[in-house]
Amino acid sequence: MIEDTxxxxxLKLYASIKDILGxxxxxxxxxxxMTVGDLRKKLDASYPILSIVKARFSISVNRKPVDDSELIRxxxxxxxxxxxxxx
Amino acid sequence: xxxxxxxxxxxxxxxxxxIADPQNSAIGGTVIFLGTVRELNSExxxxxxxxxEAYETMAEEIFCDIxxxxxxxxxxxxxxxxxxxxxxxxxxxSVVIIVSSAHRKEAFDSCKYIIDNVKTRVPIWKxxxxxxxxxxxxxxxxxxxxx
Numbered sequence: 001m002i003e004d005t006x007x008x009x010x011l012k013l014y015a016s017i018k019d020i021l022g023x024x025x026x027x028x029x030x031x032x033x034m035t036v037g038d039l040r041k042k043l044d045a046s047y048p049i050l051s052i053v054k055a056r057f058s059i060s061v062n063r064k065p066v067d068d069s070e071l072i073r074x075x076x077x078x079x080x081x082x083x084x085x086x087x
Numbered sequence: 088x089x090x091x092x093x094x095x096x097x098x099x100x101x102x103x104x105x106i107a108d109p110q111n112s113a114i115g116g117t118v119i120f121l122g123t124v125r126e127l128n129s130e131x132x133x134x135x136x137x138x139x140e141a142y143e144t145m146a147e148e149i150f151c152d153i154x155x156x157x158x159x160x161x162x163x164x165x166x167x168x169x170x171x172x173x174x175x176x177x178x179x180x181s182v183v184i185i186v187s188s189a190h191r192k193e194a195f196d197s198c199k200y201i202i203d204n205v206k207t208r209v210p211i212w213k214x215x216x217x218x219x220x221x222x223x224x225x226x227x228x229x230x231x232x233x234x
Contacts, residue, residue, distance in 0.1 A: 012142065014140060014142055014210065014212060015140050015212035015214070015223050016212070016223040019223070056228055057228070058228050058229040058230070058231075060142075060145060060210070060229070063142075063144055063145035063148050063149075064231075064232060065208075065229045065230060065231045065232060066231050067231040070231075079142055079145065079210075081142065081210050081228075081229055082212065082223070082225075083225050083226040083227055083228050084206075084207075084208075084209065084210055084211055084212060084226050084227055084228075084229060085211070085212055085213040085223075085224040085225065085226030085227075086139065086141075086170060086182070086205060086206060086209050086210075086211030086212070086213065086226075087122050087170075087181065087182050087202065087205060087206045087211075087213075
């Protein structure tokens with residue numbers, strides 16, 4: 001399979017994570033066959049503050065919570081979700 | 088599934104308007120859960136407001152899923168679920184769940200199912216605003232849905 005690289009995906013940020021990074025969205029490099037686990041590693045490498053403050057978060061793809069094995073397409077809607085506290 | 092719009096609102100929730108619906112002769116019991124904003128937080132700090140932020144499109148979809156699951160599990164005659172977003176003052180309603188069914192057990196069980204699932208699945212975040220400043224509350228990590 002031809003490696004498809006050089007494109008970006010946008011991550012929506014919310015609540016505490018949005019405040020920690022100071023913006024409501026970030027662009028990350030996307031590669032073919034990228035999983036949510038790969039994305040977590042890229043996030044940690046690009047934004048070490050997330051590990052420093054021990055930020056916990058889930059990742060959603062197309063508005064569904066997913067686990068780390070989920071493949072990401074470069075057209076997917078991705079969000080970083082800190083622990084929720086509605087109600 | 089296309090979400091029904093209106094699970095989220097930035098307007099004040101008036102309970103009396105929600106329960107003044109026309110009579111449905113199949114209804115034998117109605118259970119109402121109201122979440123309201125307390126003045127004191129868990130550290131006894133006096134709050135002025137709560138601020139709720141939502142990932143709105145996902146929140147509407149998950150609310151819609153929860154409503155569909157509830158209607159599959161129980162025989163529901165009427166279901167209303169509304170959550171505030173934005174600033175909510177002390178004493179105001181932040182969330183309301185109203186379930187009507189033929190019998191009280193279905194209404195109690197389904198109302199509990201809805202609020203429990205809202206708390207663990209709907210992407211809404213709460214910020215406390217007090218004299219001490221602003222603070223996002225920690226809570227529950229949303230887990231992947233079973234495949």
